[in-house]
Amino acid sequence: MVDKREITFDGIVMYQREHKERDLLVKILTRNSGKKMFFIKNGKSKSNRIAAELQPLTQATYEGILNQSGLSFVDDVKAVHFYRSLVNDIEKNAYATYILGLIDSAFVDNQPITLWFDRVQQGLEKIADEFDAQGIANYFEIALLPAFGLSITWQHCVVCGRSDLPMDFSEKMQGTICQNHFGVDANRMQVDSRAILVLSKLAQISLSQLGSLELKETTKKEMARVLDRIYDEQVGVHLKSKTFIQQLGAWQSRLRDR
Structure with missing residues (x-):
């Protein structure tokens, strides 16, 4: 059964890959739920407001839906830490x-x-x-x-x-x-x-x-x-x-x- 309830979770972006023409699939290591693949609609668009926080090696506190199977979703970013070096x-x-x-x-x-x-x-x-x-x-x-x-x-x-x-x-x-x-x-x-x-x-x-x-x-x-x-x-x-x-x-x- 898919849980549609939004939660806040900590994660580290592992990698991302293109999905269709404009979307992205982003693998995130979450602290409490393990590795999950997230669907980011229009993730390749420069106007996407959370695209920068979904770059590999970014650590952040996200808000979204974590599904036990299939794709999960990120709706917002609450805090972010970039390892610039x-x-x-x-x-x-x-x-x-x-x-x-x-x-x-x-x-x-x-x-x-x-x-x-x-x-x-x-x-x-x-x-x-x-x-x-x-x-x-x-x-x-x-x-x-x-x-x-x-x-x-x-x-x-x-x-x-x-x-x-x-x-x-x-x-x-x-x-x-x-x-x-x-x-x-x-x-x-x-x-x-x-x-x-x-x-x-x-x-x-x-x-x-x-x-x-x-x-x-x-x-x-x-x-x-x-x-x-x-x-x-x-x-x-x-x-x-x-x-x-x-x-x-x-x-x-x-x-x-x-």
């Missing part, structure tokens, strides 16, 4: 978009995921506040693995439980292994130990506990190598936003080399 900085924008893409892939629509709304809000704020954008995205990649049905051991060696020795990552063992057990996987990834340490820390803390995050480029590359392998080979999620990030990284490397 996320819009103006191509790298920050790419990682923020990727985080929202992961959320979209991990959960079905119309399922309440309030915890993840709060995490996304914190994550976007930290990226906007100059935290390392890749590091924040890596946090979400690790935290979302259980939602994709994957359990990875980061905190200690999966064989003996030690965490005080140099560590590496093993796909075969579904986690980290210490140097005493490197022999259990001839195809271990041979990851820099510093990257393993940072990944382990990200797996154990909450975003609210993360007071700072500054990473060396070499460490970031190693972290990305591990998580890209997991998502490509085990999760099976291949997002266009991640491809763009990889292409952007290659382009930036060429510029630095010049």
Whole structure:
């Protein structure tokens, strides 16, 4: 049964796409009702009074109708917060978009995921506040693995439980292994130990506990190598936003080399 009662709700715009000639479909992550697709009549028109508040990465308090199935509707905007640095900085924008893409892939629509709304809000704020954008995205990649049905051991060696020795990552063992057990996987990834340490820390803390995050480029590359392998080979999620990030990284490397 469709509920036609208007309510006020908090949301973060995930993306929008064209619908017919003048309309838009806008996916919004709502705080209490999960991801929902909204129909915006004449959304492509410059005269639409709420078009600006429906741009991707916008956080706002909206008024409208939330239907349990099918399309929902936005009628008004009560308050809005633009993460301007996320819009103006191509790298920050790419990682923020990727985080929202992961959320979209991990959960079905119309399922309440309030915890993840709060995490996304914190994550976007930290990226906007100059935290390392890749590091924040890596946090979400690790935290979302259980939602994709994957359990990875980061905190200690999966064989003996030690965490005080140099560590590496093993796909075969579904986690980290210490140097005493490197022999259990001839195809271990041979990851820099510093990257393993940072990944382990990200797996154990909450975003609210993360007071700072500054990473060396070499460490970031190693972290990305591990998580890209997991998502490509085990999760099976291949997002266009991640491809763009990889292409952007290659382009930036060429510029630095010049």
